[in-house]
Amino acid sequence: MNSNKRPVALITGANGGMGRVIAHHLLGSGYRVILSCRPLGNGMHFCKSAVQEFGAGNVDLLEMDLASLDSVKTAAGQLLDRETCIDVLINNAGMLGWEPEVCCGGYEMHNMVNCLGPMYFTWLVRSLLKDGCRVVNTVSVMLRYGKIPVFFPYPPARFNRFERYSCSKLALTLISFRLAALWKEQGISVNMADPGIVNTPIIRLHKWIDPLTDILFRPFIRQAPRGAATSIFLATDPSVEGITGTLFRDNRPVRLPGRITSHPDADRVWSFFINLCTYGNQQ
Numbered sequence: 374m375n376s377n378k379r380p381v382a383l384i385t386g387a388n389g390g391m392g393r394v395i396a397h398h399l400l401g402s403g404y405r406v407i408l409s410c411r412p413l414g415n416g417m418h419f420c421k422s423a424v425q426e427f428g429a430g431n432v433d434l435l436e437m438d439l440a441s442l443d444s445v446k447t448a449a450g451q452l453l454d455r456e457t458c459i460d461v462l463i464n465n466a467g468m469l470g471w472e473p474e475v476c477c478g479g480y481e482m483h484n485m486v487n488c489l490g491p492m493y494f495t496w497l498v499r500s501l502l503k504d505g506c507r508v509v510n511t512v513s514v515m516l517r518y519g520k521i522p523v524f525f526p527y528p529p530a531r532f533n534r535f536e537r538y539s540c541s542k543l544a545l546t547l548i549s550f551r552l553a554a555l556w557k558e559q560g561i562s563v564n565m566a567d568p569g570i571v572n573t574p575i576i577r578l579h580k581w582i583d584p585l586t587d588i589l590f591r592p593f594i595r596q597a598p599r600g601a602a603t604s605i606f607l608a609t610d611p612s613v614e615g616i617t618g619t620l621f622r623d624n625r626p627v628r629l630p631g632r633i634t635s636h637p638d639a640d641r642v643w644s645f646f647i648n649l650c651t652y653g654n655q656q
């Protein structure tokens with residue numbers, strides 16, 4: 374961590390259900406927090422309210438659309454221009470779509486927003502991550518059901534939202550393992566948080582059943598503070614120092630099965646990612 378200055382945290386999806394909780398917690402704990410939100414979304418509104426509550430010197434906004442490689446590159450460039458160190462990078466933003474969507478480069482939208490976009494951003498801002506810095510990637514229990522198709526990260530002919538979501542979170546996990554190993558010697562940790570099933574906008578089904586689930590389901594699942602707790606723990610707790618490449622849930626390490634830790638498609642996902650980092654979307 375920065376020894377002389379206040380620690381700096383960057384949270385993507387900071388205006389989302391769990392992002393807000395994480396941002397409030399870190400601001401309340403003395404961090405200067407960079408709120409990364411989608412341009413033209415309600416990020417600016419959230420940022421203004423955070424400034425009112427915590428003061429302008431404690432809050433910054435970084436606009437970034439994780440569905441766009443250009444936006445990710447621009448945001449990373451802005452960050453490199455204005456910061457010298459990011460102590461904590463929480464890759465929290467994520468989406469669960471309800472219709473097939475592709476983005477820049479023809480990548481399937483979940484693969485881009487949940488995996489390639491945040492990991493590309495992390496790679497680009499690597500020089501801001503020093504010894505002791507922590508990267509927290511937000512995964513999901515769904516990663517266990519994910520499959521990496523031969524056409525990863527491009528879209529399949531037939532769209533299934535849960536298959537696409539679980540694929541993106543599995544790919545995020547596989548890249549997290551590799552980055553953790555790559556940066557371990559430099560003292561940068563890369564861990565993963567599984568928040569559980571949490572009452573936030575992302576779990577909307579976009580079906581007639583939504584109003585019913587609002588009454589019958591949402592009140593009984595985890596609320597955002599509990600979902601956000603593991604990310605906060607990984608970002609701040611002294612007991613996690615030196616731990617990397619590990620998935621946590623409820624502030625405890627979770628052992629993943631060998632079929633995931635030694636996934637047969639890990640090399641393929643990694644080489645796609647490294648090509649993307651090396652050549653941008655020119656491949």
Ligand SMILES: NC(=O)c1ccc[n+]([C@@H]2O[C@H](COP(=O)([O-])OP(=O)(O)OC[C@H]3O[C@@H](n4cnc5c(N)ncnc54)[C@H](OP(=O)(O)O)[C@@H]3O)[C@@H](O)[C@H]2O)c1
Nearest residue numbers: 386389390391411414438439440466467513570571573575
């Ligand atoms: N809720 C759950 O049950 C659950 C379970 C497991 C894992 N997770 C993971 O937890 C993380 C936080 O989700 P949440 O539950 O807090 O959901 P949420 O309230 O829907 O928040 C998602 C955040 O991601 C942002 N986002 C979406 N697409 C983006 C894009 N293209 N570029 C930049 N930001 C984008 C959203 O911005 P906008 O407001 O502009 O849309 C929002 O701030 C996600 O990674 C999610 O996959 C959630």
